[in-house]
Amino acid sequence: GNSVTQMEGPVTLSEEAFLTINCTYTATGYPSLFWYVQYPGEGLQLLLKATKADDKGSNKGFEATYRKETTSFHLEKGSVQVSDSAVYFCALPLFYGGSQGNLIFGKGTKLSVKP
Amino acid sequence: EAGVAQSPRYKIIEKRQSVAFWCNPISGHATLYWYQQILGQGPKLLIQFQNNGVVDDSQLPKDRFSAERLKGVDSTLKIQPAKLEDSAVYLCASRQTGTTDTQYFGPGTRLTVL
Numbered sequence: 001g002n003s004v005t006q007m008e009g010p011v012t013l014s015e016e017a018f019l020t021i022n023c024t025y026t027a028t029g030y031p032s033l034f035w036y037v038q039y040p041g042e043g044l045q046l047l048l049k050a051t052k053a054d055d056k057g058s059n060k061g062f063e064a065t066y067r068k069e070t071t072s073f074h075l076e077k078g079s080v081q082v083s084d085s086a087v088y089f090c091a092l093p094l095f096y097g098g099s100q101g102n103l104i105f106g107k108g109t110k111l112s113v114k115p
Numbered sequence: 116e117a118g119v120a121q122s123p124r125y126k127i128i129e130k131r132q133s134v135a136f137w138c139n140p141i142s143g144h145a146t147l148y149w150y151q152q153i154l155g156q157g158p159k160l161l162i163q164f165q166n167n168g169v170v171d172d173s174q175l176p177k178d179r180f181s182a183e184r185l186k187g188v189d190s191t192l193k194i195q196p197a198k199l200e201d202s203a204v205y206l207c208a209s210r211q212t213g214t215t216d217t218q219y220f221g222p223g224t225r226l227t228v229l
Contacts, residue, residue: 006157032216043119043206043220044158051216089157093216102148102171103218105157 001094002027006106013080014114021075021109023064023090033057033066033073034091034103044089047075080113087111117141119221121207127227133195136224139188140209146170148218149182149192150206158206164190165212194226202228 007022025033032051036044048057050066050073057064062077075088087108094102120139128134140147145166150158161180163170167187175182179198184190194201204225208218 034217036220041222043121043222044208045220046217049217091157094160102160102163103158105159107155107157 002031002092002104004090004092004104004106006090007109008107010110010112012112012114015082016079017113019075019077019080019084019111021088021090021111023073023075023106025071025073025090025092027071027092030068031093033064035062035064035073035075036089036091036105038087038089038108040086047088080111082113082115085111085113119207119209119219121205121221121224123224124222125225125227127229128197129229130199131196133193134197134226135191135193136205136207136226138190138192138207138221140190140207141211141219143211144209144219145187145212146210147184147190148208148210149190150208152204152206152223154203161192161205197226197228199228202226 003026005024034049035047037047038044048059050057053068055066064073064075087110089108090106091103094104147164149161152158161175162172162182164184167184182192204223206223207221210218
C-alpha cells in the first residue's frame with residue numbers, strides 16, 4: 001500500500017511568519033492528496049486537497065502543490081495567525097484506484113503560533 | 116447541513132470493562148469509517164462500511180472490538196473487554212460515495228482506560 005512521511009513537530013512560530021510543513025509520499029499511481037487540520041478538542045477537517053500532479057490545493061491562505069517528481073505535497077502559508085494553531089495531517093488513500101477507501105495519515109505536525 | 120455526530124464525547128472506564136460509541140453520519144452518506152487516534156499519532160482505520168456491509172475490517176482487533184451498521188445509517192463501535200492500550204480518540208467519518216473523495220469527521224470520543 002501507499003505510505004506518507006510528515007515532518008514532525010512541534011513547530012512554534014510568531015504571528016505573520018512563513019509556514020512550511022513537509023510531506024512526502026510513496027504511492028502506486030497518482031492518488032489524491034490531502035491536508036487535514038485538527039483544532040484542539042475537535043475532529044479532523046479537510047483543509048485542502050489535490051487530485052492530480054501539478055494541482056495546487058488552497059484554502060484559508062494555505063497552499064500545497066502535488067509534485068510527482070519529488071513525491072511531495074508540502075503545506076505552506078505566507079503569514080500565520082494565532083488561530084492557525086492546530087495539528088496538521090497529510091493523508092492519501094491506502095490503495096490507488098477505484099472508490100476511495102482507507103486514508104492513511106502522517107503522524108501530524110503540531111503548530112503553535114505566538115502573538 | 117448537520118455534520119457527523121458522535122457520542123459520548125468522553126468516557127472513562129476501567130480495564131476489562133466494556134464500552135460502546137455511537138456515530139450518526141451526514142445524511143445520505145453511504146460510506147462510514149471508524150478510526151482510532153492514539154495520542155501523538157495520526158488516525159488509523161479500524162473499519163469501513165458501505166451502507167450496512169463491511170468493506171474493510173482488516174485492522175479491527177476482532178477479539179475485543181466489534182462494530183455494526185444495521186440499517187445503513189448510524190453505527191456503533193464496541194470494545195469488550197477494554198485494555199489500557201485502547202485509550203485513544205475514536206473518530207467516525209462519512210463520505211458521499213461516488214461524488215467526492217472527501218471524508219467528513221465527527222468530533223470524536225476520547226476514551227481513557229484506567
